[in-house]
Amino acid sequence: MTLNRRTFLGTSAVAAATLAAPMVRAQGKPRVVVIGGGAGGATAARYIAKDSKGDIDVKLIEPTRTYYTCFFSNLYLGGFKTIDEIGHSYGGLAAAGVNVVHDWAVGVDRDTKTVTLAGGGTLQYDKLILSPGIDFVDMAVPGWDISAQNAMPHAYKAGSQTELLKAQLKAMPEGGTFAMVAPPNPYRCPPGPYERVSMVAHYLKLNNPTAKIIVADPKPKFSKMALFQEGWNNHYEGMVDWVGEDFGGGNVTVDPAAMTVSIDGEETKVDVANVIPAMKAGRIADIAGVTDGNWAPVNAADMSTKADPDVYVLGDASQQGDMPKSGFSANSQAKVCANAVRGALTGSKVFPAKFSNTCWSLIETNDGVKVGATYEATAEKIAKVDGFISKTGESADVRKATYEESEGWYAGITADMFGAKA
Amino acid sequence: MRALAAYLAAAALAALPALADPGDVEKGEKLFQQCKGCHQIGAGATNRSGPHLNGLFGRKAAGLDGFRYSKSFQRAGAGGLEWHAETLDVFLENPRAMTSGTRMSFRGVKNPEDRTHLIAFLRQYSDDPANIPEADPTAQGIDHDLDPAILALVGDPEYGEYLSGECTTCHQAAGGDDGIPSITLWPEDQFVVAMHAYKSKQRNHPVMQMIAGRLGDEEIAALAAYFKDLEN
Structure with missing residues (x-):
């Protein structure tokens, strides 16, 4: 050069x-x-x-x-x-x-x-x-704008929104419905909504086992999809209903006052609505x-x-x-x-520029998965050159080690961002 | 002095190793003309005498529902053939070399650069790694054994410190040891041996195999020199 x-x-x-x-x-x-x-x-x-x-x-x-x-x-x-x-x-x-x-x-x-x-x-x-x-993009989900974030939290900027969503999850009636409106590409943290589904399912399984989770998704597929679906089947059988693009998951309107979510014309009264807009x-x-x-x-x-x-x-x-x-x-x-x-x-x-990324996700206690890649700077863009992903059917030991690794990473990256805690 | 430093910085930038040619999408689109008679790609593509090519990368051979594949392609798929840049490169050079008795009566693209362009064009219509991080790569990695201008930086602790940024995202600079092992104060020779073992995949761990796989010998040496003395 x-x-x-x-x-x-x-x-x-x-x-x-x-x-x-x-x-x-x-x-x-x-x-x-x-x-x-x-x-x-x-x-x-x-x-x-x-x-x-x-x-x-x-x-x-x-x-x-x-x-x-x-x-x-x-x-x-x-x-x-x-x-x-x-x-x-x-x-x-x-x-x-x-x-x-x-x-x-x-x-x-x-x-x-x-x-x-x-x-x-x-x-x-x-x-x-x-x-x-x-x-968030205005009016990305018809019926929702930022003034509705208390009735239907996004919880996609952490802090009070996350605490609010947790409080609403805890307050769900027995056998109630938790709805998530998943975002279209591109968005922050590709596996994030699906890890959230897993964590909500984990909470409900322990505290409200007859409750249901419905996910309206404008996408036909998502990151680590096979791993999440395997986990949902193994740990939370019958609890999670994922409605993808093919079944009208992208055709959603919400009514924060009535607490309803309408997916492809079918209106459902829900107890919690986690709306993650574009x-x-x-x-x-x-x-x-x-x-x-x-x-x-x-x-x-x-x-x-x-x-x-x-x-x-x-x-x-x-x-x-x-x-x-x-x-x-x-x-x-x-x-x-x-x-x-x-x-x-x-x-x-x-x-020279070198980039890398790994996303860990927790599906259930000690059941962690990850996807990662390395990248190079080309004239046009940051380009992916190599990567890996957890496999379906991995042993419990591997998944536990992956989760422990994610905890180590959390300690590492936060120290890297903010300086080591005294 | 500052001018000299700036010059050195510029020289280091100028000596960046070039990536393998990522392929020219526009040239690839022209080359795709010869495929169009049988294969559609892009919005609204459907199966014709050949299957559509949306979402091709990462697909098992004969892996598209609703298309009647030849026995030969079905056997190749059952045998584990998946479409990635590497397998497409071999296949497109001469389709007959990989499968026999299929309806694909194409003689192949002999020029390797043309295949790179064509593959770059096709790649646009499969999953985007920005959205699906596990999607196929869009470029080929480079060997990070650097050229002489950067080799002059060998043993430069500053270089080791810069590279260590990739390590400290996970391995705490302060030496924490939960879930992810500490790598501070690791004896230099042991550090080098361990990284090379990951690089050659003799030592198991997918993240470390990936990271070490893209470190050149000098980079490993610089990191080892940096971490051996790293105190809290």
Whole structure:
């Protein structure tokens, strides 16, 4: 590969920044602003601060003081984790040198390179990293909008929504009906809705064994489908009714006031309705003007946006190619991005992009499964090059080890995002 | 000094190993003209004298319900043949080499690059790994034994630290040992032996076989050097 346009531009940008530095920088340090303190943003902020050893000013904008991971939030629904076990503070990031600002980012001006905060402040950046996660597409499920999220929770951003769904699950009458409206592709965490079905089934089997679960799905198939269906048959026989695209699962309307869900014209009165609508990039990506349609297209080599080489988008909000939208993916992308951003701002070495992802799912106690892959940056996208998936019919020992591995991973990734717990 | 560092960064980028040619979808679409008489693909495709090719990747040979396959294809499917980029490449070079006595009277695509283009075109109409992570790959992996410009970085602890980001997603940098073993302070020689054993699949674990399988010798050495001294 010869020196290409992108590399050349990157180098000149460093030179230009050096020249301009005395005029625009109060402290003389390059400034990185990260918006969103989840798997992408927290990891990127921590790695840039840690690895630049104080040479880069890193600010992380995150409204909440406790971050509840979406990954493992299904295990809270199933009773395998407490809500506190999936909550994390930002203390470790501050210790790593990140300036954590608890506020909402409400504006981005790419011409003046500034971010406006709801609290009124304005932040200058040399590089801006957006990791805002997802928002929902308006009217994606007829009858549901965000004002209905208390009657029919999505619980697809972890925290109070997850607790609400758990409370509704607990309050179900004997023999009641739990309905899920599953999202269309692409969405956060491809196996997530189906792990949730498994965890809800686990809870109901113990506490309300005559209850039913109905899933309306606009898709004809989903990730780890054979593994989930095997598990549902083995552990929760007769409890789960999955209605896929072929049977009208995509033709759904809901009425939050009447608590009804209508699938392909057939109306059902339900006790809990978990509506997971179609998704799009978190709103700040739209405000920054780096989206094209629902997502923000990025360059695979460093996660910079196609719209602006100084603005990067990580994780669920990005449109990068083959990686699923997952916490693991966001964390993996963040490290590639952090390395590239640090290189551009300080001239540190920039190494080739490498990406990986694994999604573990729990089906029943000690019955864990996983799917994973590695990826490379091509000129067009992040491309899948290799992977693996759990097999149907695996022994109980293998499944138990897979679950234990997922717990180890959870401890690992949260320490990688937020710094090790003291 | 900064200019020099920036130059080095640019040089490292410029020396990125190239991926195997991913294939040109547009060229593949033109090549597909010769298949169209019998096979449909894309929205609304149906079976004709040949089966439709939507969802082909990962499908068992003769695996489509509602199509009457020849005995030869049925035998191939029962024998475990599945359609992936690798098997399609062999099949498309000369269909007669893989199956005999089928209705597929196509002589094959002899040019390997053309087959790559054609396979890239076909791949678009099967599951997207972004939605179904276990779906077939869309590119071929590269050997991460790096070229000389990057080999100059051998033993660079900074490189080991960068690469370690892939490890610390699961293996805690602080050395926790529940569910996933600790890899900090692992003696260097043992680390190298273990990674090579995963790489050659002598040591069992699908995640580690996948991760180590894509690490070059120098990368393993750099990681071993990094982890041997990693303190909390």
